[in-house]
Amino acid sequence: MEYHITQYDLEQGALEIQYIEEYFGEFPRKKTATEIVRRLNGRRHLILLATAPLPDDPGSVVPVSFKVAHEITASETEPKLADLVKRLRDHVQVDGRRVLYTWIGGTRRDWRGQGHFRALTEQQEAWAIEQGFDEIVVKTKNKFYEMRGTLDHLRFEVVKYERHAGDNAESKVYLSKKLLPDLLRAHRSARTVVQVAL
Numbered sequence: 001m002e003y004h005i006t007q008y009d010l011e012q013g014a015l016e017i018q019y020i021e022e023y024f025g026e027f028p029r030k031k032t033a034t035e036i037v038r039r040l041n042g043r044r045h046l047i048l049l050a051t052a053p054l055p056d057d058p059g060s061v062v063p064v065s066f067k068v069a070h071e072i073t074a075s076e077t078e079p080k081l082a083d084l085v086k087r088l089r090d091h092v093q094v095d096g097r098r099v100l101y102t103w104i105g106g107t108r109r110d111w112r113g114q115g116h117f118r119a120l121t122e123q124q125e126a127w128a129i130e131q132g133f134d135e136i137v138v139k140t141k142n143k144f145y146e147m148r149g150t151l152d153h154l155r156f157e158v159v160k161y162e163r164h165a166g167d168n169a170e171s172k173v174y175l176s177k178k179l180l181p182d183l184l185r186a187h188r189s190a191r192t193v194v195q196v197a198l
């Protein structure tokens with residue numbers, strides 16, 4: 001199977017992400033396009049969407065999976081990101097290295113288990129290596145079992161576990177993958193990538 005991936009510029013990408021997140025019942029707080037632009041503007045970022053045909057109308061192609069990542073640095077001032085970098089200290093070396101943070105992502109329920117997220121992940125890794133990044137970091141929660149299982153298959157390593165005082169299901173898990181040149185050889189997905197810019 002060949003996966004169809006689109007790489008979006010910021011403004012259009014933010015609208016696409018806002019749109020696809022509407023399909024995710026399990027996300028308690030969906031991101032708005034404004035929030036996405038605010039987070040990504042001024043920092044190196046990557047917005048990827050995979051598209052696929054509707055099963056009952058193969059002529060219609062729709063976005064089915066997405067992945068949004070951005071650079072984090074040792075000198076973050078935005079409170080959420082400064083907090084993230086602080087929590088990663090002692091676990092991921094941010095200072096003097098280029099670290100890409102996978103902020104949000106998912107696959108629409110009807111298209112899960114078909115390799116779309118692997119294809120997006122591999123494309124993200126290929127881009128990140130090309131851009132000179134050293135490592136990709138992602139954060140999830142104990143209770144997100146599908147995501148944890150998937151990150152395991154995608155060979156992310158747990159670098160930190162942050163226990164929630166009241167409910168262990170809410171505990172945070174931080175994972176990372178070092179971007180070594182050999183990594184590209186392990187990639188399995190066949191992809192066509194289209195770049196959309198305004």
Ligand SMILES: CC(C)(COP(=O)(O)OP(=O)(O)OC[C@H]1O[C@@H](n2cnc3c(N)ncnc32)[C@H](O)[C@@H]1OP(=O)(O)O)[C@@H](O)C(=O)NCCC(=O)NCCS
Pocket residue numbers: 026065105106107108111112113114115116117118119139140141144145146147148149150151153154
């Ligand atoms: C996690 C998620 C993104 C996986 O997307 P997907 O498109 O179904 O993933 P893929 O089909 O590309 O699978 C990638 C790999 O993960 C594995 N995988 C997928 N779903 C899995 C699951 N539920 N449990 C264990 N492994 C799983 C696949 O077998 C595959 O491994 P392989 O290539 O070695 O065979 C999707 O299930 C999802 O969006 N879940 C909800 C997201 C969520 O909970 N977000 C909360 C914030 S982190």
